[in-house]
Amino acid sequence: MKIVKYFMSVLVFMLNSVNATTVIDKLNSLALADKAPVVYEQKTLEDGFQSLYFEGALYQGKQTKIFSYYKAPVGEGPFPAVVLIHGGGGSAFKDWIQKWNEAGFAAISIAVEGQTGTLTGNKKPKWVKHKWAGPRRPGIYNDANKSLNDQWMNQSITAALQAHNLLRSFDEIDKNKIGLSGISWGGVITSTVIGFDQRFAFAIPIYGCGFLDGMKNHYGKALANNASYKNVWEPALRINHFKAPTLWMTGLKENNFSLDAQAETYKLLSGRHYQSIQPKLRHSHKHGWTPKEPYEFARSVINNEPILYFYQQNVSNDSVTIKLNILDNKSEDIEESTLYYTTDTGHTLERKWHQLSVTLKALGNSISLHASLPKEATAWVFNVKHQGLIYSSEFSERTK
Secondary structure (H helix, E strand, C coil): CHHHHHHHHHHHHHHHHHHHHHHHHHHHHHCCCCCCCCEEEEEECCCCCEEEEEEEEEECCEEEEEEEEEECCCCCCCEEEEEEECCCCCCCCHHHHHHHHHCCCEEEEECCCCEEEEEECCCCCEEEECCCCCCCCCCCCCCCCCCHHHCHHHHHHHHHHHHHHHHHCCCCEEEEEEEEEEECHHHHHHHHHCCCCCCCCEEEEECCCCCHHHCCCHHHHHHCCCHHHHHHHCHHHCHHHCCCCEEEEEECCCCCCCHHHHHHHHCCCCCCEEEEEECCCCCCHHHHHCCCHHHHHHHHHHCCCCCCCEEEEEECCCEEEEEEECHHHCCCCCCEEEEEEECCCCCHHHCCCEEEECEEEEECCEEEEEEECCCCCCEEEEEEEECCEEEECCCEECCC
16 A cells, blocks of 8 residues: 555656746745735734735635734834744744844744634634635645645745745845744744745744654654655755754754754755754744744844854764854853763654763863763763853764
């Protein structure tokens, strides 16, 4: 049965392959257009937010519209800005925009499943769908049998690119300082979009990443034979094009997207990537937008300020050493430093994690972090806390 499904997937992909180049070229062109999408409706609400419907992709031959909320911070522009993409069960979120406003950024939060910002129902409330909607997310790329134009990922990427183009058309926005951030499935979309759009000044995928087909959970099972994901939508296919800084934030015990899959993704980037792998971070929209790290990272990027960065790791059978840059050419006050390691394999959620103390040593313009590392350790990550913020080394695995 699996073989039949695989060959059916390959057949559908072959039928779609004639259109694949056209779809990819269209997305690449949209990322270079600098042409604002049509805005069909724009209202200023009592709380100061604006609700917008702007031009999305064609779906089944009909024009879609993307619902969004937008708000700029108090003061005079031009402001830096960010495009925000929700995850499963979400929509356009005012609370998320408010967080970015407080950090000094204008923000547009878009709904990528044809929904509005209104909930209906009591026990299990759902977002109200508007009449110009495209598709809802079909599970885990379960629309591979459809035309590439009508597949949800194409619709979502188009929405993100159009939101970027819309922000770039606003006089109050500094179009050279616009970033992108997504939570969960929004992180997957973010990882995919930056392969097409290199105009973003920064990107912050939260939880979500690429290499979903190799994860040892429901994602890996669902995508094992999905040719559309592997050959068209996999973020790793294009992510090396992105040269701006990125921050990858997740939890040490993240329950959906594994740490190794995320690391495989960011290690392909051309630009510098930073990590914040937080021991207690849970998975939800609110938990994803609450930590301060994304906002401080974005501010540092647009202000061209240095960010703590791990580099030059050396591993032996029983120890590991890594270097950390020193900001402002002075010794940094590291509040905490920890090595997390595991001796297990499989999805990183299922592994048991242990903690080891770290020895710090100042070395000119850097700090050396040293810790013992059991020979049985299969993976590890360094964490430091500085000014209340968690910075992490790359997720590393023992060479097999």
